Every structure is written in structure tokens, then in C-alpha cells.
Amino acid sequence: xxxxxxxxxxxxxxxxxxxxxxxxxxxxxxxxxxxxxxxxxxxxxxxxxxxxxxxxxxxxxxxxxxxxxxxxxxxxxxxxxxxxxxxxxxxxxxxxxxxxxxxxxxxxxxxxxxxxxxxxxxxxxxxxxxxxxxxxxxxxxxxxxxxxxxxxxxxxxxxxxxxxxxxxxxxxxxxxxxxxxxxxxxxxxxxxxxxxxxxxxxxxxxxxxxxxxxxxxxxxxxxxxxxxxxxxxxxxxxxxxxxxxxxxxxxxxxxxxxxxxxxxxxxxxxxxxxxxxxxxxxxxxxxxxxxxxxxxxxxxxxxxxxxxxxxxxxxxxxx
Numbered sequence: 001x002x003x004x005x006x007x008x009x010x011x012x013x014x015x016x017x018x019x020x021x022x023x024x025x026x027x028x029x030x031x032x033x034x035x036x037x038x039x040x041x042x043x044x045x046x047x048x049x050x051x052x053x054x055x056x057x058x059x060x061x062x063x064x065x066x067x068x069x070x071x072x073x074x075x076x077x078x079x080x081x082x083x084x085x086x087x088x089x090x091x092x093x094x095x096x097x098x099x100x101x102x103x104x105x106x107x108x109x110x111x112x113x114x115x116x117x118x119x120x121x122x123x124x125x126x127x128x129x130x131x132x133x134x135x136x137x138x139x140x141x142x143x144x145x146x147x148x149x150x151x152x153x154x155x156x157x158x159x160x161x162x163x164x165x166x167x168x169x170x171x172x173x174x175x176x177x178x179x180x181x182x183x184x185x186x187x188x189x190x191x192x193x194x195x196x197x198x199x200x201x202x203x204x205x206x207x208x209x210x211x212x213x214x215x216x217x218x219x220x221x222x223x224x225x226x227x228x229x230x231x232x233x234x235x236x237x238x239x240x241x242x243x244x245x246x247x248x249x250x251x252x253x254x255x256x257x258x259x260x261x262x263x264x265x266x267x268x269x270x271x272x273x274x275x276x277x278x279x280x281x282x283x284x285x286x287x288x289x290x291x292x293x294x295x296x297x298x299x300x301x302x303x304x305x306x307x308x309x310x311x312x313x314x315x316x317x318x319x
Contacts, residue, residue, distance in 0.1 A: 001283060002217075003241060004070045004098045004136060004160070009039045010268055011235060011283060014260075015163075015222050015245035016043030016074040016101055016140075025059040030252045032062035032071070034260035041070040043101060043243075047091060048079050063096040070098040072138065077104050078116045081125035089134055099135050099160065102126060105142040107195075108172035111188045113179060127157050136160035143172050143223055145196030148205050148308055155215045163243060164202070167195030168224020170246060196304075198223040199237060203293070203301050204308065206238025216240070216287075228270025235271075235283060236291055 001008045014031055017024075024045060035042035044060050063071050073092055080088070080102055092100050104122075109115035130137050138161045139146070139154050145166030146154075154162050177188035198221050205219060221234040222243030231242040251259040280286035293301065 001241075003041060006070055006098075008041070008241075010264070010271070011239075011241045012231060012264065012267065013041040013070075013072075013220070013241055013243045014043060014248050015165075015243040016072060016103070017045050017245045017249055027249060027252050028059065028062050029065055030257045031248060031260065032065040033257045034248075034252070034264070035069050036066040037257070037261055038264050039069055040264065041072060041098075041241075042066055043072040044074050044095075044097075046074050046076055046103065048076055050091060051079065051083055051087065057091070057094065061095055071095070072099045072101050073097040074101045074103060077102050077122045077126060078109070078119070080129050081122050085129055085132060088129075089132075092133075092135055097135065099138050100129075100133060101138045101140055101163070102129070103140050103142050104146070105172065107144050107191065108142060108176055111173050111176040111180070111191075115176075126154075126159075130158045138163060138220070140220075140222070141165040143167060143170055144194060145198065145201050145223065147196065148201065151201075151205065151215075151219065155218055161218050161220050161240070163220040163222055164196075164198050165243075166198030166201050166221075166223040167193075168197050168199070169222070169226075171195070198225070198234070199297070200301060200304055202234060202237035202239055203297075204305055208290070228267035229274070231267055232271050232274040232286075235286055236289060238287065 001011050014035055017027070028044060031042050042062070044062065047060055050057050050060060060073070073095055075088060088100070106119055110117065126139070137159050139159050140163035142165055146162060146164050151162050151164070171192060171194070173188050173191040173194065177185045180188060202221055206216070216238060217240050219239060220241050220243055221239035222245070225231055225234060225242050225244050226247055234242045247263060248260055251263050275286055278286060278289045280289060
């Protein structure tokens with residue numbers, strides 16, 4: 001299993017999560033140690049804070065703790081548009097990371113008291129970044145998914161990987177709603193079930209005939225993955241790797257490095273068992289295994305595919 005030019009023992013990565021606080025610093029260090037022991041990639045929280053508080057750079061300097069695995073830096077799309085790219089590239093090089101993840105989070109920003117409201121020019125700024133970056137660029141959502149038409153555009157423009165990060169996991173609009181006065185929470189709670197589910201996006205991108213978009217090794221799946229079985233299902237549906245955040249931040253907080261290692265080993269046992277029980281000698285054979293969909297899911301998938309044919313815009317679920 002290859003990712004960013006490195007061979008991985010398991011198609012799993014620790015998603016970008018936290019940074020900039022003492023608790024986040026300790027979590028990043030422990031997650032890096034676990035990733036190094038397991039041989040899997042690990043992501044950092046948003047480095048936005050470092051642009052204004054450079055003294056916090058050591059909180060993100062975890063490569064010495066994970067020298068043999070890919071480490072992923074993380075920056076918001078608005079910062080990619082508004083800040084000098086040379087300044088960002090300097091951070092990337094100082095941290096010796098293997099990729100820069102650009103996260104898209106308009107939903108969260110709209111309901112964040114101090115959030116950004118202007119998203120104009122982000123795509124063109126992103127493509128400028130891709131053309132000059134010293135490291136591969138990964139684009140991810142933050143819990144609401146990326147439409148298949150945008151997945152295609154991003155990959156065609158040179159983005160190395162797209163992390164779908166669909167709904168099914170943490171809803172950051174809901175999280176932000178708790179920071180609002182009680183009288184202002186109503187609009188945010190209207191978006192409790194907003195977003196494109198990760199499984200729906202995978203099934204739409206990679207139909208059973210595996211024609212897909214021609215980018216089978218460049219689509220990552222996070223958003224709602226919580227177990228080894230979730231990982232196996234994401235791989236069967238076409239994901240190159242699966243990513244998780246919440247299970248690992250919980251484990252590292254509760255039990256440190258060893259708790260994360262034990263959890264990943266459990267996920268690996270489940271994935272290997274799925275492969276044995278389906279007669280899959282490797283991941284490529286697992287991806288070619290026939291599968292069937294729950295009837296309700298299949299009906300939703302047909303509806304979603306019809307909607308995507310009509311428009312490349314973001315499609316919302318109507319019930």
C-alpha cells in the first residue's frame with residue numbers, strides 16, 4: 001500500500017485534529033509516537049495559529065517523533081487564499097512534513113462567532129498553491145463531504161489526494177452551535193443532518209463496475225469511520241486509505257500511546273479477518289469483491305446520482 005511515496009503496512013491514517021494548546025501538543029506527540037510504532041501516517045491540527053503566533057511552532061514539530069512515516073501539515077483554505085504562500089511553504093519545510101492538507105470548512109466558519117464569511121477566490125488560490133508547493137497537496141472537507149464533480153476537478157488540477165471527509169462523524173456546525181448564545185442556536189441546529197455521507201460519495205465515485213473517475217488510488221475516506229469494519233467497507237467501496245480522528249483522540253486522552261496502538265491492532269485484526277472470509281489475498285482483490293447495498297441506501301444512491309447529473313453544485317438531502 002503506497003501513500004506519498006511510502007509503503008504502509010495498513011491502509012489507515014490518523015486524521016488531522018488538534019494543535020496550538022498544551023493539551024493538543026501532548027496529544028500530537030503521543031499520536032506521532034503511536035503512528036511511528038504502527039507505521040501509519042499522522043495529521044496535525046490547523047497551523048493557522050502559527051501564522052500569527054510563531055512561538056507555537058514547536059507544538060506542531062512532531063516529525064522527530066515519527067521519522068519513518070508521513071506527517072501531514074494542515075491549513076485552512078481561507079488562509080491559503082489570504083496569506084503569503086512563501087510563508088506557508090516555509091512552515092512546511094521547517095516542520096519537515098510530507099504533505100500539506102488544505103481543509104475546507106465553510107459550514108463551520110459560517111456558524112463560528114469569529115469565523116470567515118467570504119469564500120471567494122479560494123479555488124484559484126488553491127490551484128496556485130498546488131503549482132508551487134514543495135510537497136504534495138491533499139484537500140479535505142471537515143465533515144460535510146466533497147461533491148464528485150469537485151473531486152474530479154481537484155485531482156485533474158494536480159491535487160495529490162482528496163479526503164472526502166463526509167457526514168456521519170463530527171458535525172462542526174453542531175459543535176459551534178454550543179458556543180453561541182441559546183437564542184442564536186436555532187439556525188445552526190437546522191444543519192444537524194447536513195452533508196454528503198462518506199459512503200454515499202464513495203459509492204457514487206466508484207460504482208461496482210469500478211469505472212470510477214480514473215482516480216482509484218487518490219481518494220481517501222474519513223468522516224464517520226469508527227471501527228475496523230468501517231475501514232473494510234470504505235476500502236471495498238473504493239477508498240485508497242481510511243482516516244479516523246475521534247476514535248484516536250479519545251484513546252490517546254484515555255490511555256496514551258499504547259491505547260492508540262491497541263486500537264489500531266484491533267482494526268487490523270478485523271480487516272484481515274474480512275479479507276480471509278472474502279478470499280481476498282490483498283487489498284486489490286478485496287476491492288473487487290462483489291457486495292450488495294441496503295435497499296434504502298441503494299435508493300438514496302440512485303437519487304443522489306440523478307441529482308449529480310443535473311448539477312455540479314452541492315446537493316442537499318431532502319426528506
